[in-house]
Amino acid sequence: MLAMRGIHHICIAGAMATGLALGHPAWATGTLAGTLIQNSAIVTFNIGAGTITQRSNTNVVKVDQVIGVAVTPLVTASVPVGASPATLTYQVTNTGNGADSFDLTGAPSVAGNAFTTTLQTVAIDSNGNGIYDAGVDTVITNGAASQVIAPDATIKVFLIVAAPASATDGQTSQVRLTATSATGSGTPGTLFAGKGVGGVDALVGLSGGTGNALETVQASVAQVALTKSATIVDPYGGGTAVSGSVVTYSIVAHTSGSGTAAGLTVTDAFPTGTTYQPGTMTLNGTGLTDAADADAGTASATGITVLLGNVAGGSADKTVTFQVKIN
Amino acid sequence: MTMINFKGMLKIGVVSLAALCVSAPALAANDPLTLVSKQLLDKVTTVDGKVTHQIVDPSVTHDKVVPGSHIVVVLEYHNNLAQPISNFEYKDPLPAPLMLSDDSAGEFDVSVDGGKTFGKLSNLVVTDAKGATRAAEAGDVTTVKLVIPQIAPGASGKIEFHATVR
Numbered sequence: 001m002l003a004m005r006g007i008h009h010i011c012i013a014g015a016m017a018t019g020l021a022l023g024h025p026a027w028a029t030g031t032l033a034g035t036l037i038q039n040s041a042i043v044t045f046n047i048g049a050g051t052i053t054q055r056s057n058t059n060v061v062k063v064d065q066v067i068g069v070a071v072t073p074l075v076t077a078s079v080p081v082g083a084s085p086a087t088l089t090y091q092v093t094n095t096g097n098g099a100d101s102f103d104l105t106g107a108p109s110v111a112g113n114a115f116t117t118t119l120q121t122v123a124i125d126s127n128g129n130g131i132y133d134a135g136v137d138t139v140i141t142n143g144a145a146s147q148v149i150a151p152d153a154t155i156k157v158f159l160i161v162a163a164p165a166s167a168t169d170g171q172t173s174q175v176r177l178t179a180t181s182a183t184g185s186g187t188p189g190t191l192f193a194g195k196g197v198g199g200v201d202a203l204v205g206l207s208g209g210t211g212n213a214l215e216t217v218q219a220s221v222a223q224v225a226l227t228k229s230a231t232i233v234d235p236y237g238g239g240t241a242v243s244g245s246v247v248t249y250s251i252v253a254h255t256s257g258s259g260t261a262a263g264l265t266v267t268d269a270f271p272t273g274t275t276y277q278p279g280t281m282t283l284n285g286t287g288l289t290d291a292a293d294a295d296a297g298t299a300s301a302t303g304i305t306v307l308l309g310n311v312a313g314g315s316a317d318k319t320v321t322f323q324v325k326i327n
Numbered sequence: 328m329t330m331i332n333f334k335g336m337l338k339i340g341v342v343s344l345a346a347l348c349v350s351a352p353a354l355a356a357n358d359p360l361t362l363v364s365k366q367l368l369d370k371v372t373t374v375d376g377k378v379t380h381q382i383v384d385p386s387v388t389h390d391k392v393v394p395g396s397h398i399v400v401v402l403e404y405h406n407n408l409a410q411p412i413s414n415f416e417y418k419d420p421l422p423a424p425l426m427l428s429d430d431s432a433g434e435f436d437v438s439v440d441g442g443k444t445f446g447k448l449s450n451l452v453v454t455d456a457k458g459a460t461r462a463a464e465a466g467d468v469t470t471v472k473l474v475i476p477q478i479a480p481g482a483s484g485k486i487e488f489h490a491t492v493r
Binding site: 029030031035037038039040041042043044045046047048052054055056057058059061062063064065066097191201203 | 358359360362363364365366385386391392393394395398400402404408410412413414415416417418419420421422424425478486492493
């Protein structure tokens with residue numbers, strides 16, 4: 001009996017040290033895939049006057065991998081798109097209990113869109129600052145896999161989209177980002193044997209191994225309306241179009257919308273059978289020289305060009321005038 | 328037995344049991360008790376809205392154990408001796424991934440301090456890093472304990488509690 005007590009005492013001491021070494025990690029997303037749950041019981045009892053401690057076998061159960069992913073929009077207000085593309089930011093979270101990578105697919109075609117954007121760039125926020133930094137953040141091919149993401153960890157993904165010329169001011173369009181587990185996806189409960197971390201089995205979780213989110217862009221564009229009118233003064237003081245009559249053309253550029261007309265240029269060709277009257281070009285009543293120089297206007301042998309630059313929607317109308325004489 | 332024989336047994340015993348502690352089940356033939364620890368899976372299936380529970384041994388059925396799985400921790404015991412065993416005190420230091428169920432927490436004496444002190448869960452408190460205290464919850468339990476006053480010669484029994492994989 002004495003010997004037995006000694007034996008078991010030593011055994012328990014060793015096992016307890018092992019138990020302590022396991023520690024108590026934080027189980028944020030649940031017990032990590034591949035974890036071994038090791039359980040054994042300790043019993044102490046009396047036989048007559050002697051006290052004996054005995055330990056059961058250690059039963060081991062391995063935790064398999066659950067595949068999970070969530071995509072959330074980080075921008076909830078509409079992002080303006082127009083002259084410049086829009087950058088949309090999404091967050092992808094590995095909600096599974098094992099490291100996984102996710103195929104990232106941006107899709108500009110969403111039912112109900114007033115217009116369809118063009119997907120220019122898919123990028124992963126390498127430096128984690130939430131802002132797309134060209135040349136710093138990792139640009140990937142649409143549909144390609146992310147880096148491996150630890151359980152409960154997140155990445156930010158940028159979709160950069162441009163509006164088509166057909167988009168009119170105020171129209172909206174949604175853009176979807178879908179993240180799908182590279183380990184496997186499908187009906188929850190689908191088994192991918194041996195595909196988990198370290199070769200454990202992987203099961204598709206409630207997310208189906210895929211997640212997506214929508215963000216919205218709103219067209220912020222400028223519409224420019226040009227109105228051309230003519231005034232004729234004939235050599236006799238009347239308004240008849242005869243040889244020698246002088247025609248004053250007036251072109252009014254009216255810019256509307258919430259966006260900006262970038263690099264707006266007004267060009268007009270001289271009508272056949274007329275001759276431009278040098279030095280008659282004006283912009284908003286101020287004379288412009290004909291030469292291609294510092295001012296906005298240039299008159300060539302065939303027509304005039306006036307650079308109006310970036311004109312915000314709703315700003316004052318721009319009026320260009322010039323004169324020709326009927327041959 | 329002489330004293331010399333005893334020493335010999337002790338030496339051999341220590342070596343073999345030390346090895347058993349880290350690998351195979353400790354089922355020495357001459358143990359007073361046979362102790363078999365199992366972790367079974369409470370497999371929940373829902374078909375047409377009807378929920379059925381099936382207790383399976385995942386090491387046999389290869390059912391998957393994942394976070395949220397319900398585990399039934401079982402200890403089967405058998406008194407191998409021709410005499411009674413008294414004051415049988417069972418302790419199971421919960422593996423960290425397992426969280427004791429509320430129902431089981433009510434059936435056992437439990438510890439929330441790694442087995443230093445035991446009591447009914449409703450009487451226990453836990454202290455956080457800032458020194459604030461709160462009532463202990465089933466999730467705080469680190470060890471479960473049960474005392475059986477006497478196990479008759481040749482008698483068998485089973486102790487089980489329910490837990491969830493964190």
